[in-house]
Amino acid sequence: MVGKIGIIGGGNIGGVCAAEIASRRLARRVALVDVKPPEFARGKCLDIAEGTPVIGTDTVLEGSKGYEVLAGADFVINTAGVPRAMRADGTFPSREELLATNLRITDAVAAGIRQYCPDAFVVSIANPLDAIVYRLHQQLKDRLPVRKLMGMAGVLDSARYKYFVAQAAGVSVENVEAVVLGGHGDTMVPIRSACRIYGLPVTKFIDEDELAAIEDRVRKAGGEVVSLLGSGSAFVSPAWSALEMITSIAFDKKKITSVCAHLDGEYGVTGLFVGVPAILGREGVEKIIEIDLSDEERTALANSVAAVSRTCAEVDKVGK
Ligand code: APR
Secondary structure (H helix, E strand, O other): OEEEEEEEOOOHHHHHHHHHHHHHOOEEEEEEEOOOOOOHHHHHHHHHHHHHHHHOOOOEEEEEOOHHHHOOOOEEEEOOOOOOOOOOOOOOOOHHHHHHHHHHHHHHHHHHHHHHOOOOEEEEOOOOHHHHHHHHHHHHOOOOOHHHEEEOOHHHHHHHHHHHHHHHHOOOHHHEEOOEEEOOOOOOEEOHHHOEEOOEEHHHOOOHHHHHHHHHHHHOHHHHHHHHHOOOOOOHHHHHHHHHHHHHHHOOOOEEEEEEEEEEOHHHOEEEEEEEEEEEEOOEEEEEOOOOOOHHHHHHHHHHHHHHHHHHHHHHHHOO
16 A cells, blocks of 8 residues: 555546545545645545545545645645636647646646655646656756656556447457557557457457547547537546556556656657656656557657657746
């Protein structure tokens, strides 16, 4: 069991994270920070805490507007930031359009982590995902090693790919292996050559046209949920995905997991955080796994990395 997990941002994703940590008995303590008045974080925690006798868990939940509750956290999940939401005309912004607002919030998040829990593993979910992780690194690099800082996107993007493939093939989601590489945006790259059903190539089960449609749906899956919900964006699946990463690290499972990780030459990329498969264990991101790609997949990944790089260049312009 983990000692303490801190959650920054107690909205939709943060709330599911807190409730799930308690119901799974993943940590002894949960600390939730949210600046929303009047005492939103305390309210969220009290709601969950009052349910703990029902599910028989002794997880202690503490909510606050201030970051001091994070002191002693072993892990921090960052969900602070505005989500995508549908506009009155039925359109919705790209994740990149959230950058200006969420960068300001991220700087406050980084300051809070630095002051109260600089030794924690940090899993960030706020969008635009890859650029926000890059910003956290900029602000914390003298204190937080890159192996302990990661973004949650690949677990979710791969899960969406697995789900659509399982539906189309009429098999259990547990039979499907799938990988999505690149940035957590519309340029993300579902890797068909690594998609397997019961160890067999996915093309044995689903024809190429249907697979192409599935992969397009994967790239746009976040937007599909935004447009169906009408307000806000996906929150249960992102929360579960972040906890999957924490579980692998906390229990030193060494599970190969898609994660937005710092690259130092892998996949020909240096100095950016991009979605790749990595072994997650007690050291955090222990090893990046490089998988063989087709020419088409390599080009698509380069395109996605270029998109991440452009958004990070916007981050650089803002300065510290
Ligand atoms: N410190 C702590 N919490 C903050 C701060 C801050 N500086 N600024 C904003 N928050 C809180 C908000 O008050 C809000 O309750 O972050 C919470 C975000 O919750 P939601 O608006 O419900 O958004 P959610 O759906 O949880 O998504 C959070 O993750 O997937 C991404 O695009 C999504 O960037 C968004 C983030």
